Amino acid sequence: MGDEREGKTVEPKRLVLVAACVLVDADGRVLLARRPEGKPMAGLWEFPGGKVEPGEVPEACLIRELKEELDIDVAKACLAPLTFASHEYEGFHLLMPLYVCRRWEGQVRALEGQALTWVPPARLREYPMPPADEPLVAVIRDLL
Structure with missing residues (x-):
């Protein structure tokens, strides 16, 4: 079903x-x-995570992705929902729940060849990010 805008579908x-x-x-x-x-x-710099697979819930996705990308084990109880991003890109609309995690098992290491860096919240704006991630920085800085 299309949306009507200025007489166009x-x-x-x-x-x-x-x-x-x-x-x-x-x-x-x-x-x-x-x-x-x-x-x-x-x-561009982003928060770790990934695409939620069909039939998968966001928490299970993060547990899987953090293991695959960073070699860490995260318990569902350690994932606290913080906020979300809703952003229109060309060709698709992104909906991204954002969680906070302060406890995990294992040493964070890049398993997919990506560069990693630990950043003080006050310096997050110094890192170019995808458009959907940028509005999340203020929420994170307020939290931390």
Whole structure:
């Protein structure tokens, strides 16, 4: 079903559900991962996470993605919902619940060749991010 705007029918965009996580270390820093070459928006910094698979809930997605990308084990009880992003990209609409995690098992390490950095919340704006991630920075800074 299309949407009427200025007399034109606008087809709805595909909704993409992505879960992301603000990992906070003992010093109060936030982990950012740089999107690798060959991926859309390569070179931009983002919060770890990934696409929610059909039939999967966001928490299970994060537990899976954090293990696959960073080699850490996260318990569902350690994922606290914080906020969400809703952003229209060309060709799809992104809905991204954002969780906070302060406890995990294992040493964070990049398993997919991505650069990682721990950033004090006050310096998050210094890192170029995808448009959907940018509004989340103020919420994170307020929290931390």
